[in-house]
Amino acid sequence: MRTYTRASNLDGNLLLAENQNQETKGVLEPLSGSLDMNNLPLNTVNEAKMVNPVLYTYNATTGSIMPTRAYYKIEPRMAPLTFQTATGNIFQGWNIIETDWLLEFTAVEGMIKGSAVVCGYKPALVSGGAEVGTESALEIAVFDNDVMVAQSGFIPVGLYTIDLPYAFPVGNEFVTIEVRWKQFNTQMNATWSYPDFQITFRHQWCMNLYR
Amino acid sequence: MPFPAITYKKEGVVASATTVNNEYTAIANETAAIDSENLRTEALTRAHFTSLAPSTGYWVAQENSGTTGVYTNAAYALVAHGTQMRLVVNNTLGTGDVLRLHANTYITTCVIDGADTTPLEFRFCWFWDIGAGYVQIDNMEHPYGGAVKAYAAPSPNLIKNRRMGFSHVYVNAGAPVNILNIELRVKVINPGAAGTITLREDNSFALIVRS
Numbered sequence: 001m002r003t004y005t006r007a008s009n010l011d012g013n014l015l016l017a018e019n020q021n022q023e024t025k026g027v028l029e030p031l032s033g034s035l036d037m038n039n040l041p042l043n044t045v046n047e048a049k050m051v052n053p054v055l056y057t058y059n060a061t062t063g064s065i066m067p068t069r070a071y072y073k074i075e076p077r078m079a080p081l082t083f084q085t086a087t088g089n090i091f092q093g094w095n096i097i098e099t100d101w102l103l104e105f106t107a108v109e110g111m112i113k114g115s116a117v118v119c120g121y122k123p124a125l126v127s128g129g130a131e132v133g134t135e136s137a138l139e140i141a142v143f144d145n146d147v148m149v150a151q152s153g154f155i156p157v158g159l160y161t162i163d164l165p166y167a168f169p170v171g172n173e174f175v176t177i178e179v180r181w182k183q184f185n186t187q188m189n190a191t192w193s194y195p196d197f198q199i200t201f202r203h204q205w206c207m208n209l210y211r
Numbered sequence: 212m213p214f215p216a217i218t219y220k221k222e223g224v225v226a227s228a229t230t231v232n233n234e235y236t237a238i239a240n241e242t243a244a245i246d247s248e249n250l251r252t253e254a255l256t257r258a259h260f261t262s263l264a265p266s267t268g269y270w271v272a273q274e275n276s277g278t279t280g281v282y283t284n285a286a287y288a289l290v291a292h293g294t295q296m297r298l299v300v301n302n303t304l305g306t307g308d309v310l311r312l313h314a315n316t317y318i319t320t321c322v323i324d325g326a327d328t329t330p331l332e333f334r335f336c337w338f339w340d341i342g343a344g345y346v347q348i349d350n351m352e353h354p355y356g357g358a359v360k361a362y363a364a365p366s367p368n369l370i371k372n373r374r375m376g377f378s379h380v381y382v383n384a385g386a387p388v389n390i391l392n393i394e395l396r397v398k399v400i401n402p403g404a405a406g407t408i409t410l411r412e413d414n415s416f417a418l419i420v421r422s
Contacts, residue, residue: 001255015231017220024217024238029275053307055384064307064382066422070308073380106249115378119354160358163315163376201352204378207420 001034057203061104071129072105072114073205084196094180097199103177107208113167114206116150116179118144136185138197140168143178154184161201170208177206259310270298270393273414279319283407287336287347287396296395296415304381304388309420312337312348315376316413318355323406332356332400333408337379337415340391340413348393353377355398374412393417 054100056063056072063072103114118140137154140162150166164179183197217234220226272294280292290296298312304310314335323331335353338345355370396416400407 007369015220015226017222017226019222020226020231021219024234051422055307062382062384063383064309064422066307068422069420071311071380071420072380073382075377076349078350078352104320117353117377117379121354121356158370159354160370161353161355161375161377162377164405165378193300201354203379205347205378 025145029114035051041147056105058104060100060102068210070105070108070208071205072103074101074203074207076203077101077209078201080176081199083199092182094143094182096178096180097202101179101202101204103175103204103206105175105208107170107173107175108210109172110170110208111167111176111211112144112170112177112206112208113165114177114204116164117161117201117203118164118179118181118206119157119159119161119201120181121200122157122183123196123198136183138177138181138183139166140181143175144168144170145176146178157187166206176206179204244267269304269416269418270300271414271416272296272298272395275412277411278412279409281401281407281409282333282397283368285366285401285403287334287338287398289397290335290397290410290415292410296413297419298393298415300390300393300417300419302390303382304390304419305323305421306383306385306387307422308383308387310348310381310383310390310417311418311420312379312381312393313376314378314413314415316376316397316409317374317411318371318408319411321371321407321411326413330358331406331408333397334400335375335395338394338396340393341388342391345394348379348381351379390419417418 030044041206051067054065055069056065060074061069061072062075077098080085081097097118112149120140122138137156139154140152141148142150142164144166149168150164152162152164155162179202217237218230231267274293274296276293278293280290284289314337316335321331321333333355335355336351337348339348340346353375355375393415395413397408397410401409
């Protein structure tokens with residue numbers, strides 16, 4: 001806080017009431033409620049900052065919209081999803097986990113920070129003492145309006161919960177955040193077939209921090 | 212913020228040194244709390260003007276002494292080697308408030324009975340006590356586990372020497388909830404008798420986000 005000396009008190013002098021009052025005024029006014037430019041930026045306190053959080057629901061997305069930020073989430077889902085080559089629901093590219101598993105909201109200009117918590121299970125099998133399935137890997141990625149904003153990198157066979165964080169700038173726009181997965185044949189084995197893949201526990205959340 | 216006991220001086224009346232010095236001391240004491248935080252855009256929000264105190268704190272438990280803990284429990288139990296992963300919150304989660312949770316743990320070894328025919332699996336989960344004993348938060352669990360079977364113990368392909376992380380967001384859409392404690396727990400879904408996991412460094416973090 002800045003204050004400005006108006007008149008110094010000198011040794012031996014009587015303290016003048018006017019000087020003393022003015023000296024303390026600069027400090028006391030802000031403390032007494034005169035919040036001005038020396039203390040707080042313009043617009044720091046306004047009506048919009050005094051509102052209660054507003055609960056949000058849109059399709060599978062729920063959340064809480066606060067004055068300076070908003071949190072959005074999808075309630076955790078536990079039902080296992082199995083993707084099988086035989087049923088044709090595994091693609092070479094990015095596979096959609098669930099069509100309705102989307103974070104959807106109208107963002108306010110600023111940043112979006114969040115995480116996709118996904119448990120993926122790709123079993124390895126033992127055949128004649130040799131393990132198969134290790135020549136493959138899976139990957140999880142987060143897309144914002146169809147643009148990739150986070151990628152897990154290769155995940156080996158096994159049961160893994162991946163907490164994939166992301167952060168990206170956003171404008172005043174409607175946002176759809178989606179998580180997808182894909183598999184790789186890391187050995188370039190021509191006879192290799194995609195083993196079944198399962199996704200179990202999953203949760204999405206993010207925060208929109210306003211400018 | 213209380214303002215100092217300052218009295219305006221009347222012209223012609225000499226203020227005593229004691230009076231003036233006390234006032235200077237009072238001003239110095241009260242203004243000591245004014246710092247750069249006043250310049251944060253979220254410095255003043257609705258929470259500052261209600262009986263619900265703003266939540267500026269967070270709760271964290273960290274175990275980084277190198278102590279290891281072996282877990283074989285089939286039911287969820289507190290991660291308690293070294294520093295316990297129990298957060299003593301004692302705070303109210305108001306309507307529209309958000310509880311944000313983060314945790315991670317280092318898994319050193321994971322042992323499965325060689326005779327087992329199904330993979331060993333272990334899961335982490337947050338429990339909270341909101342006055343009626345510990346229950347799972349959102350029923351969300353974070354599984355990890357082995358990929359293979361019929362390997363001699365310890366299986367080389369079970370998850371080990373890895374740091375596992377997970378996060379969660381809870382939006383309170385209902386009445387205010389008084390959170391007493393939050394615990395990070397683990398359990399082993401063990402098909403045989405010899406399955407164990409060994410944990411080392413871990414931490415658990417909770418934050419109440421309030422508008």
